Amino acid sequence: MGGSDAAAVAETLAGDEEAFAGLVERHSRNLFRLAYRMTGNEHDAEEVVQETFLRAYRRLDQFKAQASVGTWLYSIAINCARDLLQQQKKHQEHRELESPERPSALEREAAGEPLPDRLALSAELSRQVALALRRLTSKERAALVLRHFEGLSIEEIGRTLGLRPSATKNSIFRAVRKLRRVLGPLAPLARTTP
Amino acid sequence: MSHLTEAQLVLFHYGEAADPAAIEAHLEGCSRCAASHHDLQQLFAALDRLEVPQRSGQYGAEVWRRLRPQLVRRAELARDGWLRVRTWAWASAVAALVVAAFLAGRFWRSSEPTLAGPIAPQVRARILLVAVGDHLERSQMVLFELVNAKAGDPIDISSEQKWSEKLLPENRLYRLSAARAGAAGVASVLDELERTLLEIVHSPAQLSAAELERIRQRIEARGILFKIRVIGSHMQQKSPAPLAGLT
Numbered sequence: 001m002g003g004s005d006a007a008a009v010a011e012t013l014a015g016d017e018e019a020f021a022g023l024v025e026r027h028s029r030n031l032f033r034l035a036y037r038m039t040g041n042e043h044d045a046e047e048v049v050q051e052t053f054l055r056a057y058r059r060l061d062q063f064k065a066q067a068s069v070g071t072w073l074y075s076i077a078i079n080c081a082r083d084l085l086q087q088q089k090k091h092q093e094h095r096e097l098e099s100p101e102r103p104s105a106l107e108r109e110a111a112g113e114p115l116p117d118r119l120a121l122s123a124e125l126s127r128q129v130a131l132a133l134r135r136l137t138s139k140e141r142a143a144l145v146l147r148h149f150e151g152l153s154i155e156e157i158g159r160t161l162g163l164r165p166s167a168t169k170n171s172i173f174r175a176v177r178k179l180r181r182v183l184g185p186l187a188p189l190a191r192t193t194p
Numbered sequence: 195m196s197h198l199t200e201a202q203l204v205l206f207h208y209g210e211a212a213d214p215a216a217i218e219a220h221l222e223g224c225s226r227c228a229a230s231h232h233d234l235q236q237l238f239a240a241l242d243r244l245e246v247p248q249r250s251g252q253y254g255a256e257v258w259r260r261l262r263p264q265l266v267r268r269a270e271l272a273r274d275g276w277l278r279v280r281t282w283a284w285a286s287a288v289a290a291l292v293v294a295a296f297l298a299g300r301f302w303r304s305s306e307p308t309l310a311g312p313i314a315p316q317v318r319a320r321i322l323l324v325a326v327g328d329h330l331e332r333s334q335m336v337l338f339e340l341v342n343a344k345a346g347d348p349i350d351i352s353s354e355q356k357w358s359e360k361l362l363p364e365n366r367l368y369r370l371s372a373a374r375a376g377a378a379g380v381a382s383v384l385d386e387l388e389r390t391l392l393e394i395v396h397s398p399a400q401l402s403a404a405e406l407e408r409i410r411q412r413i414e415a416r417g418i419l420f421k422i423r424v425i426g427s428h429m430q431q432k433s434p435a436p437l438a439g440l441t
Contacts, residue, residue, distance in 0.1 A: 084417075
């Protein structure tokens with residue numbers, strides 16, 4: 001995979017635009033998954049994927065052959081997603097944040113009220129996680145997503161985000177602390193729902 | 195060993211603790227830290243419940259289908275340069291008239307009753323959406339051209355400046371009408387676009403490679419091209435819904 005990626009980069013730079021299609025086809029799904037976890041929104045994730053490839057295409061001559069194309073695309077995607085999150089935060093577009101007055105199904109269950117359908121509960125848990133992630137800053141979210149979901153090491157995350165290892169760790173710690181505050185009472189349900 | 199901190203437990207969970215054996219031994223003998231560790235594990239299990247919409251094996255090909263025309267357009271721009279953009283001059287004038295009509299309808303509606311066939315607010319909003327979408331596309335092409343300008347020293351950006359100068363008055367009109375219509379998101383992107391266009395207009399017509407790179411970097415740092423695409427895409431989605439939906 002790495003070899004064919006490098007070949008695709010070289011062929012694209014040599015003028016074969018179709019070679020870029022290979023990169024797009026190989027990396028789109030992973031980038032979508034990453035973008036969705038960063039944005040929490042399908043439409044925004046699609047935008048991030050597309051913008052990632054546009055930026056990559058434009059900067060293809062800056063790609064350093066010693067890095068993997070996948071990692072390089074990840075760092076572009078993370079920056080795109082952070083741009084988008086910062087833009088949304090600026091305009092307070094967190095419209096979908098649930099009103100605090102209305103107790104969610106999970107909160108009702110946590111309070112000992114009758115259980116709704118287990119699958120609905122599971123879906124709601126996913127939604128609550130998505131909402132909790134939106135409360136993080138874009139840096140905290142990026143660090144946590146790369147560490148928890150993508151399994152990158154602290155060092156790799158630092159390189160991707162342009163942070164020192166200590167700053168990377170602090171971003172993850174802050175993210176965990178915030179998530180614990182928001183999801184703490186609901187977290188035990190993660191092991192009881194299907 | 196004193197009690198473990200949350201930070202130590204987080205690093206331990208992710209396999210990045212400095213001394214995992216010591217932490218493991220501590221957890222076996224300390225119920226308080228074991229309980230904290232258990233809570234953290236529950237939190238991480240909850241995070242794993244985040245569902246990601248599935249994409250089929252054809253997804254990469256779909257992305258490429260959407261992406262390719264944009265790459266081709268860039269290639270065409272690089273080849274044809276401003277010949278292509280010049281043909282859009284008429285669109286600029288028409289768009290400005292459309293906004294003027296929109297603003298006129300909006301501001302004069304309450305004081306001057308119309309005799310027959312007034313334009314419905316939804317229709318006006320739709321007209322404005324189309325006009326702003328067209329303006330954004332033309333602005334995008336100017337910025338693309340600049341960002342993708344071929345290396346050279348000096349680099350002549352007088353064509354881009356000319357077009358930025360033409361786009362500026364329209365941009366002010368659209369920004370004003372978007373703000374009046376309550377579309378704060380659109381107004382904000384137009385505001386950033388305006389600053390970018392002003393910067394291009396006020397730059398020297400002949401730039402050194404370093405000066406061009408600085409402009410490029412500012413365009414990229416603002417993410418203005420991305421924002422234009424996001425707004426344009428939202429417009430396509432929302433159309434023909436009222437513009438106020440784009441706040």
